[in-house]
Amino acid sequence: MSQQTDAPASPQWMRQQERGSRFWLRIMSALSCWLGRPCSRLVLYGIAMYFVLFGGKAVQASRRYLERSLGRPARWRDVYRHVLSFASTIHDRVYLLRDRFDVFEIDLSGAEALHRHQEGGQGLLLFGAHLGSFEVLRAMARFRPDMQVSMAMYPENARQINQALHAINPALAPDIIPLGTMDAMLKVHARLEEGALVGILADRAAGPDEYLSRMLLGAPARFPSGPLRMAAMLKQPVYFMAGIYLGGNRYRVHFELLEDFSTVGRARREAAMQSLLDKYVAALERHCRAYPYNWFNFYDFWDES
Numbered sequence: 048m049s050q051q052t053d054a055p056a057s058p059q060w061m062r063q064q065e066r067g068s069r070f071w072l073r074i075m076s077a078l079s080c081w082l083g084r085p086c087s088r089l090v091l092y093g094i095a096m097y098f099v100l101f102g103g104k105a106v107q108a109s110r111r112y113l114e115r116s117l118g119r120p121a122r123w124r125d126v127y128r129h130v131l132s133f134a135s136t137i138h139d140r141v142y143l144l145r146d147r148f149d150v151f152e153i154d155l156s157g158a159e160a161l162h163r164h165q166e167g168g169q170g171l172l173l174f175g176a177h178l179g180s181f182e183v184l185r186a187m188a189r190f191r192p193d194m195q196v197s198m199a200m201y202p203e204n205a206r207q208i209n210q211a212l213h214a215i216n217p218a219l220a221p222d223i224i225p226l227g228t229m230d231a232m233l234k235v236h237a238r239l240e241e242g243a244l245v246g247i248l249a250d251r252a253a254g255p256d257e258y259l260s261r262m263l264l265g266a267p268a269r270f271p272s273g274p275l276r277m278a279a280m281l282k283q284p285v286y287f288m289a290g291i292y293l294g295g296n297r298y299r300v301h302f303e304l305l306e307d308f309s310t311v312g313r314a315r316r317e318a319a320m321q322s323l324l325d326k327y328v329a330a331l332e333r334h335c336r337a338y339p340y341n342w343f344n345f346y347d348f349w350d351e352s
Contacts, residue, residue, distance in 0.1 A: 157302035170239030
């Protein structure tokens with residue numbers, strides 16, 4: 048039985064101030080382009096060490112999450128590996144946003160079903176999470192140059208990171224649809240009508256929302272209902288998407304059909320929304336257990352209040 052609750056105006060992840068710096072991100076971007084990926088990656092080991100030593104609550108949250116996903120006490124090297132994986136995906140954005148897909152080995156899983164749904168110009172919703180890298184999805188353009196990808200996102204958190212990334216590739220600005228505005232739904236609908244893939248990270252929200260409780264990694268966790276309502280209103284197929292970082296220069300992009308609202312009538316809409324959440328949480332838990340160092344929620348996900 049799910050429990051519906053109201054969220055505070057500012058969820059914990061938004062109240063937790065970022066430790067990033069736009070200046071240092073720009074420096075890192077310049078070094079990455081100048082030195083190349085193998086050499087500039089050496090800096091990440093020091094950055095990860097610094098964060099593990101001085102990360103405070105974020106490191107504590109990492110340890111608690113890892114204990115759930117690993118099923119055992121998290122050791123120091125587990126936390127370090129978790130942070131290093133996060134730093135690696137941030138670093139790789141410099142290359143992915145410049146379309147330097149040649150420096151990566153990227154496997155696709157489940158893309159055939161997604162492409163079949165796209166035949167005839169149908170748009171699709173992608174429900175992702177703070178799991179691995181969403182930017183690696185851009186690599187699919189190598190196989191389908193006509194594919195359009197937009198991201199519906201809450202811009203409040205990681206604002207400095209996004210500004211730095213836009214400086215890397217200004218052409219990305221039209222691909223981002225800011226949520227929380229009056230016309231956000233209209234923009235998402237328009238992109239879907241154009242046959243685009245529209246992604247949203249559905250494991251947390253910004254601002255007031257109704258939350259539904261589900262068991263995740265052995266304990267109840269709250270998930271925002273906003274993405275579910277969006278999917279039901281837009282009446283499009285919804286896929287789970289994860290760009291898993293496998294270490295080195297390797298990624299695996301996974302797609303999995305969760306629910307097809309284009310075939311759901313009004314009478315079944317509520318049940319379909321509940322089913323969508325169940326399948327989404329199941330897919331998220333499966334990936335957290337299989338790739339525990341890829342979920343980048345560095346706050347206590349289960350203690351939101």
